[in-house]
Amino acid sequence: MNYARKNIEQMTGYVPGEQPQVPGLIKLNTNENPYPPAPGVNAALRAALDDRLRLYPDPTAKVLRQKLGQQFGFEAGQIIAGNGCDDILNLCVRAFCGEGEKLAYFWPSYSLYPVLANIQGAQKVELPLNDDFQITVHPDLLTKLAGVKLLFITQPNAPSGVWLPKVELQRVIEETDGVVVIDEAYVDFAGDNCLDFVRDYDNVLVARTFSKSYSLAGMRIGWAVGVPALIASLDKVKDSYNVNRLSQIAAEAALDDRQYFEEITRKVKTTRQRVVSRLAELKFRVYPSQTNFVFAQTPAPLTARQWFDRLREKNILVRWWDADRIREGVRVTIGTDAEMDRFLESTKEICEKTNR
Ligand code: PMP
Secondary structure (H helix, E strand, C coil), X not given: CCCCCHXXXXXXXXXXXXXXXXXXXXXXXXXXXCCCCCHHHHHHHHHHCCHHHHCCCCCCCHHHHHHHHHHHCCCHHHEEEECHHHHHHHHHHHHHCCCCCEEEEXXXXXXXXXXXXXXXXXXXXXXXXXXXCXXXXXXXXXXXXXXXXXEEEECCCCCCCCCCCHHHXXXXXXCCCCEEEEECCCHHHCCCCCHHHHHHCCCEEEEEECCCCCCCHHHCXXXXXXXXXXXXXXXXXXXXXXXXXXXXXXXXXXXXXXXXXXXXXXXXXXXXXXXXXXXXXXXXXXXXCCCCEEEEECCCCCCHHHHHHHHHHCCEECEXXXXXXXXXXXXXXCCCHHHHHHHHHHHHHHHHHHHX
């Protein structure tokens, strides 16, 4: 007997990247930050470990929202906090797109979007990116945007890592009657952001996370900013206590140390540049990354699957998907310099062996 709703029975759940506990493994598969959280995070968490854990956390994460508001120039009432950015994305689907209504996303991008659409029983509208993984605004795209209730845009995009020019995004926003969620999970590794669209359009939300640039993937903290009416809708849908006490404290402490944040994001970007140059020297096609990962296609005769498998044999874990448009490449998270040296050295050996 199957008790699940029909759409749940038929769908495949989201498959997260592996979290293997293998000693010595170089883990470059889920875009975590290789550096520890800001030193103040540890101290703040220790100080919070007392009998206050008996009590529910602040349901609205007020202190965190105020700090975010101050840092990014918004009112606290324009911000909602979530149990990771994924929670925020889920809330958006619940609040803005009903069963049978249109949920759109560019492809390839974050593979959670179609899964959320399937859970909701929404109608999926896939908007193809071009061969450079860029948006081209053409009549077919505009037709597909008609009647869309919710559109997800990943900026910079994943898994390609590329920045989507804002002129195209603006056209897309203006052509969309529903809510546009700009998922800026990786934006702190880019040179620009889309927060000004939140100020200019009442149908735009920008969603962010502490998992990448703040090194807090394990604490699950995300947030979104938009006009108060959009935030009020999300507030109605969320779990009352969707961000736990310790996570709120960790996020507040991380925000307080701007200098550390800037130092580690700068380090990741410098290492990224080195990885991109070296892979290009080895004749890989590397997409211009504005994120903490790179997407690269292999030089023949090496296939992406072989590159992935052989790195794994050398205890280096990267990400490969057997999916349309992306199976020709591998996504590599930027680790420490020492980790990336091992990765580059191993890649060189793999190429030499394949060419022999
Ligand atoms: N958006 C994108 C594009 C992502 O790649 C991820 C990480 N998998 C998320 C959102 C979710 O981030 P979080 O850890 O905050 O849930």
